């Protein structure tokens with residue numbers, strides 16, 4: 001019988017070898033920083049369970065985050081390490097856990113080079129092929145001496161030997177993204193005049209020596225692959241011509257596979273951790289250009305989130321493996337769901353970068369906006385519990401996650417939502433141009449809520465009396481927040497020209513003419529994108545400071561700014577709003593006050609909690625839990641996490 005799955009996936013679930021290691025399918029998890037090991041690089045339970053979950057979900061090859069070769073080579077505080085034998089035992093447990101589900105696991109090994117700072121790498125000055133400052137961390141790196149280079153080469157080899165002792169199935173050398181080896185490889189950072197700088201054959205010497213040293217330590221029959229940035233996307237950076245030469249060299253050395261990534265962190269993630277504004281599989285054509293000229297397996301990466309896209313890349317000869325990094329955070333069970341033909345059950349990565357990249361920079365364990373279980377696999381074991389009657393008020397992501405967790409624990413769950421649909425503020429988020437895939441999260445939550453038999457009542461405005469009469473064992477208040485009206489600005493409150501950003505994004509009002517958006521946070525610039533795309537007139541964003549959406553990933557913000565600027569949106573930085581007068585919006589800039597012709601004022605001035613019920617239900621004591629924006633308006637991720645936790649522990 002031909003099943004739907006076997007028709008759709010001709011290659012994705014076929015095994016393929018890297019060296020002598022047979023990988024059960026073509027879906028790989030490329031390296032991602034977890035921030036879960038201890039500060040000295042030891043594996044924790046959280047770390048082990050995180051990787052095990054991906055193996056349970058059917059990923060054929062898992063490539064770990066970057067393991068350290070010495071204590072000073074880390075870019076973040078909590079990086080896994082294999083610079084001493086004592087570290088082997090814990091990491092071996094992780095490998096064993098992954099193997100118990102049939103997946104293969106490679107150990108990525110790196111040195112961060114200048115992409116670090118003295119706060120995280122033991123107080124030492126950062127190191128690079130040549131003196132230079134990393135644009136993010138700003139510390140000035142010093143030039144490595146030749147003796148130090150030789151020491152590092154030896155340490156890379158030793159770390160590889162320990163990885164083999166842990167039971168890993170192979171090694172990936174991280175030679176991309178601007179880290180130390182990448183810095184040696186590229187004119188962008190390597191300005192040496194000795195045998196490690198200048199022509200390509202010298203710039204590649206450090207990597208070649210590392211590879212040889214590792215090979216000596218692990219033997220000929222142990223796979224070693226190299227990850228590098230084919231296209232660096234920065235001034236004087238590598239392009240495909242040189243990348244193809246490097247790929248051929250790697251093959252000649254005996255490297256077993258190539259992981260073709262792109263970009264440098266100093267080019268603000270453009271080719272590495274890509275947001276919703278980048279196209280799916282945008283780096284795959286570079287992988288194809290390498291695959292055409294080598295006979296070893298090539299992996300393609302870069303925003304490959306959908307198994308159908310992955311299959312297409314394999315069938316069309318772009319690659320032999322597809323790296324689905326963030327997709328594995330959003331849904332660690334993606335491969336199994338795809339194999340079973342359950343494509344609509346897959347939770348898609350929406351490219352928000354909030355809880356993955358965002359947590360990396362904050363140096364806290366990784367998570368995922370659309371999957372609150374990431375990093376908490378050790379905590380959410382779903383042991384049987386006494387069933388309870390749970391009432392959830394509010395059907396945004398916080399309330400829906402609460403409903404899902406509570407229903408999965410076997411509780412009898414009812415969800416009240418005052419609007420005619422579930423999704424809350426996330427519905428508006430998905431209306432911005434470039435953010436369409438945000439709506440897949442709302443779809444996924446709706447689908448799961450229905451599948452779990454949660455009783456949903458729409459158009460239900462909860463009163464305290466209703467809640468008491470319902471008689472729940474647990475009440476979770478997830479009523480969210482509403483847009484703040486800056487009443488302190490004369491003329492704003494009550495003026496018919498003043499509207500909320502969310503109403504614009506959801507198409508409830510259609511402003512035209514001279515439009516001023518107040519507030520330069522992410523909602524402000526997203527609303528500008530929406531209005532500019534729809535050619536609604538003369539759009540300006542009034543921003544008190546000189547930055548826009550500074551809490552967001554700057555790669556994403558750069559896209560939005562460029563989108564707006566191409567459509568002639570004006571960014572009025574360092575402008576103070578004095579008043580909305582009858583004849584216009586009065587603004588002050590550099591001490592000069594001017595009245596601007598205005599048809600509409602769109603407010604994106606933050607949110608305030610909606611939590612009136614909390615006070616009214618005080619008599620219910622600890623039966624009531626308040627979560628998300630109803631406590632304090634924050635990121636969507638916080639609402640989802642708190643909701644899931646409240647539902648799980650209801």
Ligand code: SF4
Pocket residue numbers: 326327329330348349350351352353354355356357367368369370371
């Ligand atoms: Fe994707 Fe956002 Fe989850 Fe990161 S946090 S994996 S970008 S959905």
